[in-house]
Amino acid sequence: MNTKNWLWWLLTILVLLGIVLGLWVATKRIDYTWRWNRVPQYFFYQDKDVKKTVIDGTVTKIEQKGKTSIITVHNSDNEDNVFIVDTETVNLDVDDYLMEDDTVGAILDWKAGPLVTGLWVTLWISALASIIGLVIGVVTGLCRVSKNLTLRQLSITYIELIRGTPLLVQLFIFYFFLGTVLDIGRLASGIFALAIFAGAYVAEIIRAGIQSIPKGQMEAARSLGMNVPQAMIYIILPQAFKRTLPPLAGQFISLIKDSSLVSVIAITDLTKSGREVITSTFAVFEIWFVVAFLYLILTFSLSQVVAWVERRLAVSD
Amino acid sequence: MIKTVDLEKIFVGRGQTVRAVDGITTHIKQGEVVVVIGPSGSGKSTYLRCLNGLETLTGGHVHVDGIDLANRKTDMNKIRREVGMVFQQFNLFPHKTVLENLVLAQMKVRKRKRIDAEKKARELLEKVGIAEKETNYPSQLSGGQQQRVAIARALAMDPKVMLFDEPTSALDPEMVGEVLEVMKQLAREGMTMVVVTHEMGFAREVADRVLFMDYGKLVEEGTPEHFFIEPQEERAKLFLRQVL
C-alpha cells in the first residue's frame, strides 16, 4: 500500500499546481501586475529620523563610537551643537560648512509595519476575547446544568439570543448602543462582543461536556463527602475539559477568524491594516493573500498547541 | 449504627410512580454484616443509596449514628464521609492515578496533609493487594483491580460503615474471588457492612443477617442459616429456588 501512496501524493501536488497555474493565467489575462516586492515593507521598514542644523555652522569634531557618531557643529551664534547619529548615514568631514537646514545625519530604526501591528492587534484581541469568553462560557455552562430554574432559564435566554443573531449585528449593537450607553471605547466594545459571542457557544460545549461525564462520577465524589463545588472542580470539570478540548479549540479558531469583523467598527486589526495597505499600494491580490496567510499561521499555531495539550492529557486513557 | 424507620422512596416520572423503597424499617448494628438480596428492580440499590443520602427520601427516616438524614439541617457531606460506598461500576476517577484516587478526598474532605494521605493510601493499597499499581491510571487496571482500588478509596476516609452495591456484578468470573476476599477480610476486622449482592456463597459465609426485598418491601429477614434453609415467605422460597 505504501508503495502506491507516492502516486497519490504526486497527483495531489499536480492538482494543486494546476489550480495555481490556472489562477496565474487568469490574472495574466486581466493584465494584473504582481508587485510582491512592495509587500515586505509593510511588515518591517527602516525609519529614518533625519537630524538637521538649525542655523549655519562648521563641523568641528566627528567622534566615532561604534555604530554611532557624535558630531559637533560650531554655529554662527558661537555655540556648539552636538548631534548623535548613525555612522553609516554621516557624509561629512571636519571643517565642512553647513547651511541652515542641511542634513547632519540620521538615526535608523527598524519599525513594525501595519501588517505586523495589525497581526498583533488581532492576536491580543482574540486572546483576550477567548479568555473572557471561556470564563463566561464555563459560568453559563454551569448555570445551564444547575438545579436552579432561574439560572437555567437565564442561561438559555443568553445562549439563544447570541446564537440566533449575526455576529456583525451584535458588533454594531455593542459599538453603537452599548458603547454609547455605557461609554466604553471601540476596543472594549469589540472585545466584549467577541467574548460574549464565543461565550454562548462555549457554554453549550461545556454543558455537553459535563453531561457526557457518567453520573457515577458525581455520585462517587459525593459519597466520599465532597460537596458539589469540590466534585465539580476536582472530578467533573477536569474530565469534561479534556473531552471538550477539541470543540473548544474549534471555537477559539473560529473566534480568531471572526475577529476580522471588528474592522467594521474601525479597530485596526489585521483585516483593516490590510485594507489600509491596499489603498497605498494597489497590490490588492498580494495583500489579501498575505493577510489570509497570516490568519492561517495564527489558527494553525493554535491547533498545534491544542494537539500538544491533548497528547499530554491522553496519558490517563 | 444505621437505623431506618418507614423508609420510603418514590420515583415519579413520565406519568409513572415507582415505589422503589416502600416502608422499610431496619437497624444495622455496629460491626454487623448485612446482606441484601432480592430480584432485579426490587429496590435494593435505592435502599442502599438512601442510607448515605445519595437519594433524597420521600418519607420516613434514616439515622446514621443518631443523626437524621431526613432533617433538612443535616449536613449531608459530613454524613457521607462516615459512610463509604462501593459501586457496581467502580466509578474510579479516570483522570487521576490510583494513588491520587485515594488521596484526593482525604485532602479535600478530611483536610489531611499530603504526606499523611499518601501514607494512608499506600497502606490501604497494600491491604487490598495492589501496592505496585499506585502510579497507574484506572484504565490500565483489570476490573477486579479497579474494584479493589474503589474499596481502598472508600476505606481511606475511615468510614464507620461500608455500603456495597453489587460490587462483583460487573466483573469477569475469575476476578470475583479477589474482590470477595477483600470484603471478607474487612468483615473479619469488624467493619460494619451493608452488601447488596447476588453472591449467595458470600452471604452464607459472611453475613450476620440477610434482608430479602421484593417490590420495595422488606419481605424476610434473618440469619443466613434461617434464611437459606427454612425461609418462611413464599416469595423468598421462589427466589431462592431460582438462584440456587
Ligand SMILES: Nc1ncnc2c1ncn2[C@@H]1O[C@H](COP(=O)(O)OP(=O)(O)OP(=O)(O)O)[C@@H](O)[C@H]1O
Ligand atoms: N432514578 C430513577 N428514576 C426512576 N425510577 C428509578 C430510578 N432509580 C430506580 N428506579 C426504579 O426503582 C425501582 C428499584 O430500582 P433499584 O435500582 O433500586 O432496584 P435493584 O433492586 O437495585 O435492581 P437490580 O438488581 O437490577 O440492581 C426499579 O423499578 C427502577 O426502575
Ligand SMILES: [Mg+2]
Ligand atoms: Mg441495583
